[in-house]
Amino acid sequence: MADLVGAIGTSHIPAVGVAIDKGRTQDDYWKPYFDKLPPAREWMAKVSPDVCIVVYNDHASAFSLELIPTFALGMAERFGIADEGFGKRPVPDVMGHPELAWHLAESLILDEFDMTLVNEMEVDHGLTVPLSVAYGQPDAWPCKVIPLAVNVVQYPPPTGNRCFRLGQAIRRAIDSYPGDERIVIFGTGGMSHQLQAQRAGLINEAWDARFLDLLVNDPEAAALIPHIEYLREAGSEGIELVMWLIMRGAMNPDVKEIYRATHVPTSNTHNGLLVLENA
Numbered sequence: 001m002a003d004l005v006g007a008i009g010t011s012h013i014p015a016v017g018v019a020i021d022k023g024r025t026q027d028d029y030w031k032p033y034f035d036k037l038p039p040a041r042e043w044m045a046k047v048s049p050d051v052c053i054v055v056y057n058d059h060a061s062a063f064s065l066e067l068i069p070t071f072a073l074g075m076a077e078r079f080g081i082a083d084e085g086f087g088k089r090p091v092p093d094v095m096g097h098p099e100l101a102w103h104l105a106e107s108l109i110l111d112e113f114d115m116t117l118v119n120e121m122e123v124d125h126g127l128t129v130p131l132s133v134a135y136g137q138p139d140a141w142p143c144k145v146i147p148l149a150v151n152v153v154q155y156p157p158p159t160g161n162r163c164f165r166l167g168q169a170i171r172r173a174i175d176s177y178p179g180d181e182r183i184v185i186f187g188t189g190g191m192s193h194q195l196q197a198q199r200a201g202l203i204n205e206a207w208d209a210r211f212l213d214l215l216v217n218d219p220e221a222a223a224l225i226p227h228i229e230y231l232r233e234a235g236s237e238g239i240e241l242v243m244w245l246i247m248r249g250a251m252n253p254d255v256k257e258i259y260r261a262t263h264v265p266t267s268n269t270h271n272g273l274l275v276l277e278n279a
């Protein structure tokens with residue numbers, strides 16, 4: 001059976017992608033953040049997954065107000081890079097794993113999670129920046145990727161609890177896959193940030209630290225955090241953190257925290273990085 005070898009949580013701040021793409025990682029502003037990445041990158045190189053399930057959100061690149069899937073699974077052989085208004089990021093296309101994706105679709109839908117299946121889409125910074133955080137600048141991404149897009153842009157997003165239960169269903173699907181793939185699951189986005197209106201620039205390091213503690217050690221409690229608390233404490237875009245609960249749900253109830261790093265400032269966001277293995 002396939003093996004879930006670990007999980008990584010990371011923010012997806014577009015400016016991090018720009019810093020990598022333009023060779024600015026050693027600039028005064030960026031160096032303190034990029035100095036925190038090596039343990040996570042070394043872990044990724046060590047566990048060397050064949051497939052990454054990347055739970056992320058699309059930012060009106062592949063989807064729009066015309067079509068708002070709550071949970072969308074990428075089934076394709078290949079996903080192109082979206083042009084978000086400044087040209088495509090100079091990163092490799094993302095190669096999918098249709099066979100595992102169709103197994104996930106069948107397992108999840110029969111397990112009563114009604115996924116939207118996407119046979120063609122481009123992926124934006126929500127997915128490509130986490131890959132860059134994990135892998136740097138390879139000529140080709142070293143793993144296949146199954147994108148799982150979550151609507152956290154248009155109200156109502158799914159609850160944290162629904163995300164956590166979806167993660168548990170993903171684990172059941174992985175455990176019933178006959179292949180011998182080594183899999184890492186990514187939870188992405190967050191942590192606290194607000195990009196709009198009166199509270200633009202909001203960052204709440206104390207709340208984020210508590211969220212990470214709960215996520216690691218008491219995920220059932222983290223799953224019960226209501227939307228209004230994310231909004232109030234972590235800002236309007238802090239709601240992206242519900243995606244980390246999908247990642248956490250896929251892992252064992254008990255996990256080992258392999259690495260944690262956080263950083264302020266990174267653009268407008270409290271930047272989080274977390275590596276977990278099953279205990």
Ligand code: DHB
Nearest residue numbers: 012013014266267268269
């Ligand atoms: C920023 C963060 C995001 O999550 C995003 O989608 C866009 C921008 C930022 O901090 O700049």
Ligand code: FE
Nearest residue numbers: 012189237240
């Ligand atoms: Fe975002």
